[in-house]
Amino acid sequence: MGLNINQILNISRCGMMARMNDLDLVSHNLANINTTGFKTSRSNFQEMLNQRLYNGVQLRTTQHFMDQGAFKQTAHPLDLSINGEGFFSITLPDGRVAYTRDGEFNLDSNRRLVNTNGYPLIWDGTIPDDAEEINIEADGTVMVMQNGTWNQAGTIQLARFPNANGLQGYGDNLWVETESSGAAILGAPKSEGYGEILNHTLEQSNVNIANEMTQMILLQRSFDLSLRTFQTTDRMLEQAIQMRRI
Numbered sequence: 001m002g003l004n005i006n007q008i009l010n011i012s013r014c015g016m017m018a019r020m021n022d023l024d025l026v027s028h029n030l031a032n033i034n035t036t037g038f039k040t041s042r043s044n045f046q047e048m049l050n051q052r053l054y055n056g057v058q059l060r061t062t063q064h065f066m067d068q069g070a071f072k073q074t075a076h077p078l079d080l081s082i083n084g085e086g087f088f089s090i091t092l093p094d095g096r097v098a099y100t101r102d103g104e105f106n107l108d109s110n111r112r113l114v115n116t117n118g119y120p121l122i123w124d125g126t127i128p129d130d131a132e133e134i135n136i137e138a139d140g141t142v143m144v145m146q147n148g149t150w151n152q153a154g155t156i157q158l159a160r161f162p163n164a165n166g167l168q169g170y171g172d173n174l175w176v177e178t179e180s181s182g183a184a185i186l187g188a189p190k191s192e193g194y195g196e197i198l199n200h201t202l203e204q205s206n207v208n209i210a211n212e213m214t215q216m217i218l219l220q221r222s223f224d225l226s227l228r229t230f231q232t233t234d235r236m237l238e239q240a241i242q243m244r245r246i
Helices: 006-033 210-243
Strands: 040-049 052-063 070-074 079-083 087-092 097-100 133-136 143-146 149-155 157-162 170-173 174-176 186-189 195-201 199-201
Touching: 006 210, 040 133, 087 157, 133 195
Parallel strands: 079 199
Antiparallel strands: 040 052, 070 199, 079 195, 087 097, 097 174, 133 143, 143 149, 157 186, 170 174
16 A cells, blocks of 8 residues: 555655754754763654554654763863763752763862852862862872871762663753663772773763764755655645646
């Protein structure tokens, strides 16, 4: 049994919408190529079947690729990156916990370690008022210099997930856990299953510009094909209507 004109129009329309959604995501990836700790995303679509007839596609999931990005050295002691598995834990304004690979931290007026949005890092300890320098070691130990002596101020733990690709984007380069990701499992850096913390270092975006540009070209060609199919079918429908009026 063949497809009728309305079904062809619907398939073409769904194809164009799918390609537009995918182009938006590719553009988002390219726009964040210089964003610290940013992770590439890709749309996954599913063909819809109804009585053996194709009814187009619909967006099923957005897949996140948590591959580690390259490292960039900095002069700031509170610039941190994770070499291996794990996320930093951040407290959101609504009290929830979010997770990030963006380790660009600073000390705010309340002596809290905060990210670029002012959200505090979750860690076990405080920075004393008389701290002259801060150094964070590979195992998460936070050391401060007081009166010329290094003292331990606390420790930073990392979070990992049974399925990190199941995390949901919150915005501001943050992720929140979902049923798909599973609950966060906290552990010490450098322990089994967790990466080490590197100071004076930031993890760069894992966006591959060559792959994204290739994907954009393919999506544009696919969109043009769906558009031509829609326009041709629309003209056929218009001609059929005109013939019935004669």
